Amino acid sequence: MAHRKDSRIEPSFEASPAARSSAGFSVSEEDRVVPSNRKAAAKRKSSKVKPPRGGRGKSRRGVFGVLARLFYWCFVLAIWGGIATAGIVVYYGAKMPAATTWAIPDRAPNIKIVSVDGQLLGNRGMSGGEAVGLHEMSPYIPEAVIAIEDRRFYSHFGIDPIGLSRAMVTNVLGGHFSQGGSTLTQQLAKNLFLTPDRTLERKVQEVLLALWLEHKHTKDQILEMYLNRVYFGSGAYGVEAASRRYFGKSARDVTLSEAALLAGLLKAPSRLSPARDPKAAEQRSQLVLAAMRDEGKISAKEMTTAMSAPATRSPSYWTGSENYVADTIMEELPDLIGDVRRDIVVDTTVDLTLQKLAEQSIRRLIDQSGKKLNVSQGALVSIDNSGAVRAMVGGYDYST
Known part of the structure; x- marks a missing residue:
């Protein structure tokens, strides 16, 4: 009997893709390598993706995380702050009268006192x-x-x-x-x-x-x-x-x-x-x-x-003898018209020019003869033939 040589066939890694496909599987280009080149292929794969060097990636993620948490808590605090503010507004608003009853209070009435020719003698009122x-x-x-x-x-x-x-x-x-x-x-x-x-x-x-x-x-x-x-x-x-x-x-x-x-x-x-x-x-x-x-x-x-305009310097108090006239009128006004509930204008018979002359006369007489006569004040009332008061001065200086 003739002796046969062993006819075993070693599988080849160089098989064609079509052959492998017929065996029930597919292969990629990178898989089609001989065994001797497996280590080199693995080395090439590992070299394609490199991990980040140092902690730069982690530090960025940490900063963004802190900012995200900060934004979140700020948002939460803003919501609670808004709720608290609304509660305070509702609480104190409920203590007020109903809005339908609100009305602008009347302004305090003013009494305008004018001379015979319409010049202002004084304003009185709050x-x-x-x-x-x-x-x-x-x-x-x-x-x-x-x-x-x-x-x-x-x-x-x-x-x-x-x-x-x-x-x-x-x-x-x-x-x-x-x-x-x-x-x-x-x-x-x-x-x-x-x-x-x-x-x-x-x-x-x-x-x-x-x-x-x-x-x-x-x-x-x-x-x-x-x-x-x-x-x-x-x-x-x-x-x-x-x-x-x-x-x-x-x-x-x-x-x-x-x-x-x-x-x-x-x-x-x-x-x-x-x-x-x-x-x-x-x-x-x-x-x-x-x-x-x-x-x-x-x-x-x-x-x-x-x-560049000069500074305004005002007297500490109301001055001018016309204020004596205004005060006198205010004493008599309630008996004439009762309570004043709105702005009014009071016309007088006082002549403002004569009023100023009367004031100057009183001051000149006191300055000239006050010490000799031992007086420091003086008064003057000027009345025409119709009985109208044309000027009235009650003292040397109204402000004092």
């Missing part, structure tokens, strides 16, 4: 001056007040979030309460309805009332009410009373520099009054002029001219 329409007063007055007190008055809805945020930052950085962030509407709401107490309850009510005012009235109406009621120091309420008090003229005739002084008084009426501290009043008015220039209300030339 306000100390008559109400003046926004279109009647000097245009510099509302422009100055808006520039220094509420430059976004015509664009906000009664509350100025930008101004409020700025005031909060200033107070925090300064470490004390220096700015309130209240709009003119909020100030009017406080003057009309609330006490000056700085409490959370009053602030919430002020905001609610400001929103109501903005809903019920136009911007011009709000500004006019504010300017006719706000306190300007030295017993003067409203721009007309203040103009008469400090400049001896109507608010209709106020100049740019005078309007800046009036607007500057609103921050601290008593402390900045030109009757008390003319220098402080002048410094404040220059800040107002600069604000008006920044807002484009006046030109640089107008600002320079106004700043």
Whole structure:
């Protein structure tokens, strides 16, 4: 019997893709390698993807994670803060009367006393001056007040979030309460309805009332009410009373520099009054002029001219002998017309020219003969043949 050689066939890794496919599997190009090249192929695969060097990837993921958590907690705190604020508003708002009962209180009536030819002898009443329409007063007055007190008055809805945020930052950085962030509407709401107490309850009510005012009235109406009621120091309420008090003229005739002084008084009426501290009043008015220039209300030339105007110096008290006439009329008025519930004008027979001459006569006589006669005061009443009082002087100096 013939002996056969072993005919075993070793499998070849060089088999064609078609052959392998017929065997039930497929192979990629990278798999078609001979055994001797397996290590090299593995080495090439491992070299294609390299891990990041150092901890740069981890540090980036850490920073983004911290920012994401910070944003999340800020969002959560904002939601809870909004809920808490809404709760406070509802709580203090519920303590107020129903909004349907809210109404603008009547302005304190003014009694305007005029001479026989219509010149002003004096104003009496809580306000100390008559109400003046926004279109009647000097245009510099509302422009100055808006520039220094509420430059976004015509664009906000009664509350100025930008101004409020700025005031909060200033107070925090300064470490004390220096700015309130209240709009003119909020100030009017406080003057009309609330006490000056700085409490959370009053602030919430002020905001609610400001929103109501903005809903019920136009911007011009709000500004006019504010300017006719706000306190300007030295017993003067409203721009007309203040103009008469400090400049001896109507608010209709106020100049740019005078309007800046009036607007500057609103921050601290008593402390900045030109009757008390003319220098402080002048410094404040220059800040107002600069604000008006920044807002484009006046030109640089107008600002320079106004700043060069001499400082306003006002007497500490009301002066002029015509005030004796006004006081006498106020004593007799209740018996003639009863309680005064609205603005009225009282016409008199007093001649202001004769009144000034009578005042000069009394002072000259006291100066010339007062020491010799041992007198320091004098009085004069001038009456014509019809019985009308033409002049009345009650003493040497009304302010004393």
